[in-house]
Amino acid sequence: MRAWLAAHAGGFGAALERIAFAPLGSALNALVIGIALSLPVGLYLLVSNLQAASHQLTAAPQISAFMALDANRAEIAQIEARLKQTPQIAAYRLVPREQALAELKKSSGLTDVIDGLPQNPLPDAFVIDAADPSPTALEALRDEIRQWPRVAHVQLDAQWARRLDAGLRFSRMVAAILGTLLGIALVAVTFNTIRLQVLTRREEIEVIKLIGATDAFIQRPFLYFGALQGLAGGAVAWLIVSAGAYLANRSLGELSHVYASLLQLNALTPGDSLALLLTPASLGWFGAWLSVSRHLALIER
Amino acid sequence: MISFSHVSKRYPGGHQALQDVSFSINAGELVFVTGHSGAGKSTLLKLLVAIERPTSGSVIVNGQNVGALGRRAVPFMRRSFGLVFQDHKLLFDRSVFDNVALPLQIAGFPGRDAARRVRAALDKVGLLKYETAMPITLSGGEQQRLCMARAIVHRPAILLADEPTGNLDTDYALEIGELIRSFNQVGVTAIIATHDQTLLARLAPRVISLKHGALESGGAA
Ligand SMILES: Nc1ncnc2c1ncn2[C@@H]1O[C@H](COP(=O)(O)OP(=O)(O)O)[C@@H](O)[C@H]1O
Ligand SMILES: [Mg+2]
Numbered sequence: 001m002r003a004w005l006a007a008h009a010g011g012f013g014a015a016l017e018r019i020a021f022a023p024l025g026s027a028l029n030a031l032v033i034g035i036a037l038s039l040p041v042g043l044y045l046l047v048s049n050l051q052a053a054s055h056q057l058t059a060a061p062q063i064s065a066f067m068a069l070d071a072n073r074a075e076i077a078q079i080e081a082r083l084k085q086t087p088q089i090a091a092y093r094l095v096p097r098e099q100a101l102a103e104l105k106k107s108s109g110l111t112d113v114i115d116g117l118p119q120n121p122l123p124d125a126f127v128i129d130a131a132d133p134s135p136t137a138l139e140a141l142r143d144e145i146r147q148w149p150r151v152a153h154v155q156l157d158a159q160w161a162r163r164l165d166a167g168l169r170f171s172r173m174v175a176a177i178l179g180t181l182l183g184i185a186l187v188a189v190t191f192n193t194i195r196l197q198v199l200t201r202r203e204e205i206e207v208i209k210l211i212g213a214t215d216a217f218i219q220r221p222f223l224y225f226g227a228l229q230g231l232a233g234g235a236v237a238w239l240i241v242s243a244g245a246y247l248a249n250r251s252l253g254e255l256s257h258v259y260a261s262l263l264q265l266n267a268l269t270p271g272d273s274l275a276l277l278l279t280p281a282s283l284g285w286f287g288a289w290l291s292v293s294r295h296l297a298l299i300e301r
Numbered sequence: 302m303i304s305f306s307h308v309s310k311r312y313p314g315g316h317q318a319l320q321d322v323s324f325s326i327n328a329g330e331l332v333f334v335t336g337h338s339g340a341g342k343s344t345l346l347k348l349l350v351a352i353e354r355p356t357s358g359s360v361i362v363n364g365q366n367v368g369a370l371g372r373r374a375v376p377f378m379r380r381s382f383g384l385v386f387q388d389h390k391l392l393f394d395r396s397v398f399d400n401v402a403l404p405l406q407i408a409g410f411p412g413r414d415a416a417r418r419v420r421a422a423l424d425k426v427g428l429l430k431y432e433t434a435m436p437i438t439l440s441g442g443e444q445q446r447l448c449m450a451r452a453i454v455h456r457p458a459i460l461l462a463d464e465p466t467g468n469l470d471t472d473y474a475l476e477i478g479e480l481i482r483s484f485n486q487v488g489v490t491a492i493i494a495t496h497d498q499t500l501l502a503r504l505a506p507r508v509i510s511l512k513h514g515a516l517e518s519g520g521a522a
Pocket of ligand 1: 318337339
């Protein structure tokens, strides 16, 4: 066990020496790998966040019913009474036009513009929760309310949320495909790096083989080199994505406090982060292994 | 300890390098393998450590049939030998110290003990003051002694040296000869391929003589 640890520590040390011997090249490799990996990982992060947000929306699909701009109090009370009587409706909330304007003023920062308006451009609206959230029930309810007097426009939130969800599922697939392709590219790049290393160290490999080095001993520094290069690439990708999420959150936060919770980009979870470090490391190890076992076989004896 | 029985070696391409060679060597012997250039001396040494495999016959070292040894077992078998190659095979991109440390690293020797052994080996061959130098800065004789240090640093039971005095002046050659003798005196079996007559005269070893791949004399122990 101790000999095993010492052997691996030796291989690890030799790999570090090789990196230290060419620090600029190693850094550039890590940078290239990291930038490439940050694309699918960033897309994945964005999609996961939007997906969580859209699930919040689709989980409680709401119907918004906007009154005509010139609807008076009596007409609104009439609609309210009908809503109360309709058994398919679980709950509703009236958003008076004054309140809507005040919220807009607060959230948009366009106080001067809004104050300058001759009249309130926003209608009164009802936000309605259906008893049965199934798409068909919602659509039937929407069509019914649409025919009520003085109702100008009825909107079903779930619709765009569902479309968004479909779009996000597609993006997620794109991220997965991109990730897979880049994973393969990482294996190929490592394969080639290690191939060149084996060739330049051919003489050394021949000599240590002659004086009793096992294949494992010869391979270890190359394997650790591949793994470390992948790990460094993963770390660079982590930094890029984390910095990107941080910057995005800052500007989203400035844009709107109202939407902040919805449009907040959560950073990579510890589990995601670990996967982002370990997956490229294992792929690097694998690429190095493919390469070194293939090229060592060519240096026989 | 070592026995060749009816060993033949034909290289791919058809050259018959060894032809029905039989002999045995006991532990602690000092043996010179002599013969003209191309007689098969290097081939004989290579068969001992499975750098080449016999076409027929068997090469037995310490009860192991080296010619039939599996790929994975070869490295461990090689570690019981100290090897001095005809073409040095020093690593010129690392220091004298690191070259000598190589066999210990390979065997997984812990660092502090290894450093002590490397210095002892360098001291033995008179190169301790050059431990941080690069091999390229050493003279031919010094490089040859460096090879000797690397060969014995892990205290092998058997020393194999292929033309260890190859291009050296007589004085340097005799230094190497004294080193070989001193290792042999502490119990190391030494098998030296050479046609250096001065060395032969000085060390008076047992001689196995080859001619065109066949054993000419010296087969009986
Ligand atoms: N790898 C090889 N392939 C083909 N022929 C070889 C090879 N190595 C040696 N030979 C031939 O085998 C013969 C014996 O070579 P060698 O054992 O090196 O002789 P020595 O060391 O006595 O000079 C020589 O004729 C040489 O040309
Ligand atoms: Mg020779």
